[in-house]
Amino acid sequence: xxxxxVFTQGRIFVVTNDYYNNDHLVMKFVKFLFLSxxxxxxxxxxxxxxxxxxxxxxxxxxxxxxxxxFTAGNKIQRIDSASIQRYKSGNLGDLLTFSSHLFxxxxxxxxxxxxxxxxxxxxxxxxxxxxxxxxSPTLGQADFSYIPVNFADNIEIQYGGAGALFGSGAxxxxxxxxxxxxFNKGLTIVAxxxxxxxxxxxxxxxxxxxxxxxxxxxxxFNYTAENDFPFYVGEYRVRQINAAxxxxxxxxxxxxxxKKDQELNVxxxxxxxYREIPPSMASRSSNQPMLLVNETLGSDFxxxxxxxxxxxxxxxxxxxxxxxxxxxxxxxxxxxxxxxxRFHTSISEAESNIRxxxxxxxxxxxxNTFNQATSNGYPDSPSQNRTALFSSxxxxxxxxxxxxxxxxxQEMVQGKLIPFTPSAGVEGRxxxxxxxxxxxxxxxxxxxxxxxxxxxxxxxNLKPESxxxxxxxLIASQIRGNxxxxxxxxxxxxxxIENCIMWLPSGGTWNAQNIQSIWSRGLESSVxxxxxxxxxxxxxxxxxxxxxxxxxxxxxxxxxxxxxQLIYVPIYTSQATxxxxxxxxxVNYVHSYTGNRYYTTDNSKVVAAYQLGNIxxxxxxxxxxxxxxxxxxxxxLWNESYQVVLNQAMPMRYFQAGLSYAFNKPxxxxx
Numbered sequence: 001x002x003x004x005x006v007f008t009q010g011r012i013f014v015v016t017n018d019y020y021n022n023d024h025l026v027m028k029f030v031k032f033l034f035l036s037x038x039x040x041x042x043x044x045x046x047x048x049x050x051x052x053x054x055x056x057x058x059x060x061x062x063x064x065x066x067x068x069x070f071t072a073g074n075k076i077q078r079i080d081s082a083s084i085q086r087y088k089s090g091n092l093g094d095l096l097t098f099s100s101h102l103f104x105x106x107x108x109x110x111x112x113x114x115x116x117x118x119x120x121x122x123x124x125x126x127x128x129x130x131x132x133x134x135x136s137p138t139l140g141q142a143d144f145s146y147i148p149v150n151f152a153d154n155i156e157i158q159y160g161g162a163g164a165l166f167g168s169g170a171x172x173x174x175x176x177x178x179x180x181x182x183f184n185k186g187l188t189i190v191a192x193x194x195x196x197x198x199x200x201x202x203x204x205x206x207x208x209x210x211x212x213x214x215x216x217x218x219x220x221f222n223y224t225a226e227n228d229f230p231f232y233v234g235e236y237r238v239r240q241i242n243a244a245x246x247x248x249x250x251x252x253x254x255x256x257x258x259k260k261d262q263e264l265n266v267x268x269x270x271x272x273x274y275r276e277i278p279p280s281m282a283s284r285s286s287n288q289p290m291l292l293v294n295e296t297l298g299s300d301f302x303x304x305x306x307x308x309x310x311x312x313x314x315x316x317x318x319x320x321x322x323x324x325x326x327x328x329x330x331x332x333x334x335x336x337x338x339x340x341x342r343f344h345t346s347i348s349e350a351e352s353n354i355r356x357x358x359x360x361x362x363x364x365x366x367x368n369t370f371n372q373a374t375s376n377g378y379p380d381s382p383s384q385n386r387t388a389l390f391s392s393x394x395x396x397x398x399x400x401x402x403x404x405x406x407x408x409x410q411e412m413v414q415g416k417l418i419p420f421t422p423s424a425g426v427e428g429r430x431x432x433x434x435x436x437x438x439x440x441x442x443x444x445x446x447x448x449x450x451x452x453x454x455x456x457x458x459x460x461n462l463k464p465e466s467x468x469x470x471x472x473x474l475i476a477s478q479i480r481g482n483x484x485x486x487x488x489x490x491x492x493x494x495x496x497i498e499n500c501i502m503w504l505p506s507g508g509t510w511n512a513q514n515i516q517s518i519w520s521r522g523l524e525s526s527v528x529x530x531x532x533x534x535x536x537x538x539x540x541x542x543x544x545x546x547x548x549x550x551x552x553x554x555x556x557x558x559x560x561x562x563x564x565q566l567i568y569v570p571i572y573t574s575q576a577t578x579x580x581x582x583x584x585x586x587v588n589y590v591h592s593y594t595g596n597r598y599y600t601t602d603n604s605k606v607v608a609a610y611q612l613g614n615i616x617x618x619x620x621x622x623x624x625x626x627x628x629x630x631x632x633x634x635x636x637l638w639n640e641s642y643q644v645v646l647n648q649a650m651p652m653r654y655f656q657a658g659l660s661y662a663f664n665k666p667x668x669x670x671x
Contacts, residue, residue: 065131066165067176069353070363070392071158072405073425073439075473075491075524077101079155082579086588086616089194089202089658092155093144096175098575098590098614100157101524101545104144105568106644109198109651110227110245110275113145117159118493119520119549119569120172124445124465128166128176130267132305132322132347135169137371137384140448146273146299148221150204151251152177159524160493161441161469164407164423167367167388171443171467171497179253179267181217185210186666196633196656200225211667215255223247229651232641233284240649242294243278247271262310269303280647294333301326315354318365322347343373343449351390359400363392371449378453386413386446402428407441419444419466437473442466443497451501451512459512467497467518491524504555517553518566522546537581544574551601560602568645570595570609584620589613599646610642627662 067076079099087095093113097104102125103116114122123140126133127147135142149155155177162170190206204221227243249271256264277295307320324345331338351365367390372383388411396403409421423441430436445465452458470493477487500516522545529540549569551561565571572595579588591613596606618631633656642650 065178066363066392067128067156067158067174069361070165070394070405070407071162071425072394072403072427073437073471074162075159075437075471075489077157077159079157084149084152084155087149088660089192089204089656090149091145092147092149092152092175092177095149095155096144096157098577098592101159101526101543101573102157102173103545103570103573103594104644106145106650107648108227108240108243108278109229110225110243111145111278111648112143114141115144115175116569117172118495118522118524119518119547119566120495120497123448124169124171124497126162126166126168126170126174128174129269129303130178130305130307131320131349133166133169133369134303134324136326136448137343137345138341138373138375138449140169140445140450146247146271147177148204148223148247148249150206150221151179151219151249151269153180154178159491160439160471161423161443161467161495163421163443164390164409164441165392167390167409167411168386168444168446168464171445171465171469171495179217181208181210181215181253181255183210183215183255183257184212184667186664188662188664190660190662192658192660194656194658197654198225198227198229198651200227200656213257215253217251217253219251219253221247221249227278227651229649229654231281231649231652233281236284238284240278240651242276244276246274261312262308264308265306267303267305270301272298272300274298278649281643281649282647294331296331297328298331299326299328313355315352317350317352319350320347321349339375341373341375341377343371346370359396361394363390363394365390373449373453377455378449378458379455382449382453384414384446384449386411388412398428402426411444413446413464418446418464433476433478435475435477437475437491438471440468440470442468443495447501447512454512456509457503457511462501462512463499463514465497465499465501465514467495469493469495485528485530487526487528489524489526493520493522493524495520502555515553515555516551518549519552520547520549522548535583537579539579539581540577542574542576545572547571547573564601564603565598567599567601568597568607570597584622586616586618586620588616590615594644607643607646610640611638612640612642613637625664625666629660629662630658632657 077100079095083095083099093104093106096102104113105116106113115125116122117125123135127135127142158174160173162174166174188208188210192204194202202221202223206217206219208215208217223245225245227245228240230237230239252268254266258264275297277297302325303322305320305322307318310317327340327342329338329340347369349365349367351363354362356362367388369386370383372381374381388409390409392405392407394403394405404426405424407423411418419442421442421444423439425439427437428435447462447464450458451462452460471491473489473491475487475489477485497518499514500518501512501514502516503510503512504515525544527542531538547569548571549566550563551566554562573593575590575592577588577590579586591611593611595609598606614633614635615637616631616633618629621628634653635656636651636653639653641652644650
């Protein structure tokens with residue numbers, strides 16, 4: 001077997017001529033999954049007590065997950081349903097770019113999109129799918145261009161450290177994707193068609209059968225785009241080449257109400273992704289066609305999860321398990337290179353929420369995560385086992401106007417304890433319209449497989465990154481009626497991270513070392529205004545970010561990086577959204593500003609700031625139980641020539657149009 005490391009667009013692949021045979025692992029997991037489901041189902045059906053069958057059983061009162069229940073003091077942003085609906089045909093990177101305080105580092109339309117939250121890098125923000133972390137154990141990050149918005153009903157963002165609640169990688173924040181279809185809603189069918197510039201087309205369909213004791217949801221999508229957009233290199237107008245994208249996916253979710261207080265769900269997510277990697281702008285100097293460019297990146301994954309939960313007046317219990325099988329292949333036909341990386345992840349978790357009194361709630365849980373990867377860049381197909389014990393205590397006081405949470409987590413990796421991780425937060429109302437949130441937490445990130453095992457350069461003696469983060473938020477809000485809500489939020493944050501992992505040149509190769517120290521601090525502000533005037537609805541939101549994220553430690557003598565801003569972290573970003581609705585018609589305009597980004601560690605060179613404007617015009621039609629939406633979108637309305645990442649071309653003005661139809665047939669009888 002031959003192995004050659006390949007570096008491309010900040011990613012590392014390995015050339016190999018062999019694939020990993022994992023059929024035995026899949027079969028073992030399938031057997032384990034069915035056995036687990038059988039055991040949980042048997043317990044649910046046969047372990048009934050007299051109290052379970054009493055007709056006057058009270059409604060359950062302990063619900064919710066850790067993100068909603070045990071994050072007092074943290075800033076939580078819930079993406080509103082209108083924003084999710086506008087980006088249903090797009091990916092999560094598009095949505096977060098224009099709806100959050102996060103900076104999405106895009107390598108071009110349809111290309112890789114990574115994230116930065118409060119100055120942290122892509123591997124320091126956890127991405128959870130219904131509670132399971134889907135970050136790659138090899139690269140330590142998730143590609144947001146691969147996550148369709150249509151596959152999530154609820155999208156929430158926790159800003160700042162969350163290591164005590166969610167473990168490794170939750171240093172800069174948490175992106176939580178959840179789905180929660182309701183019972184007994186009948187038959188719902190949703191179909192959409194979208195098309196636009198550069199031969200981009202997207203089709204999707206959702207079917208939901210919702211009975212009193214059973215819900216089954218099937219979602220599918222297909223997306224293709226040539227992305228042959230024009231752009232300027234100096235005075236030359238050239239056209240993007242080798243930039244096509246193909247994506248298709250399926251999500252099946254099934255929910256079973258075993259008893260009034262017990263539920264079981266099983267989710268399966270399959271997806272296949274293919275993209276061509278375009279040449280950089282630096283290689284284009286004229287309008288002459290380029291030949292023999294054929295770099296491609298393919299990936300596919302299979303994810304299956306299951307959860308059983310039992311809720312009650314005093315305690316609730318959750319048992320969940322997941323298995324992920326993912327493959328990534330890079331090919332450069334010109335260089336005769338083929339690189340394949342495969343990894344497997346299994347996650348098992350059990351937790352319980354226990355009410356200790358009217359104002360006291362305790363959470364305690366145990367998590368085990370096992371990863372294994374295969375690549376010629378890793379010797380002996382390395383694996384990693386992590387076990388964590390976590391607990392949170394929530395106390396409400398002053399007539400429930402104030403809440404405080406203390407959380408603790410201790411994790412063991414490969415039999416070795418890593419730094420103990422506590423956090424504490426408080427939130428409540430200062431006066432009638434003014435509230436306060438405050439939080440302090442310790443954070444950590446376990447080194448990735450690339451950091452530990454890549455040959456050459458991996459370092460098995462690396463320590464986990466570790467640090468502390470603090471934040472304080474002031475929220476002024478005024479509510480008039482059921483819908484009119486005006487609010488202003490100011491959040492001040494501070495974060496220090498030690499033992500940050502960097503790859504440095506040494507003896508002709510690059511080596512991973514715990515050498516960087518990062519200090520991030522700044523301000524986030526948001527303003528929301530909503531007004532109804534007869535048949536008109538007006539909504540205005542504005543976000544502003546000021547982030548200073550600097551290196552605090554020199555890598556070597558005479559190293560000019562101390563006190564310098566981290567590369568590709570803009571100090572200033574802002575956006576404003578204006579939406580006007582009138583009798584089903586709507587106009588939504590988003591204007592964003594992204595400041596200069598340095599692309600050298602000494603801050604001597606920058607990628608220029610840019611402004612973008614996007615507008616959507618549409619009409620909603622209601623016809624009994626049916627719903628029709630027609631919309632037209634203009635992206636980059638002002639035809640800005642810009643780059644997010646140096647020498648990675650972005651499209652100028654382009655158009656999209658969409659048609660969506662939804663139908664609901666209610667259940668005639670309760671089953």
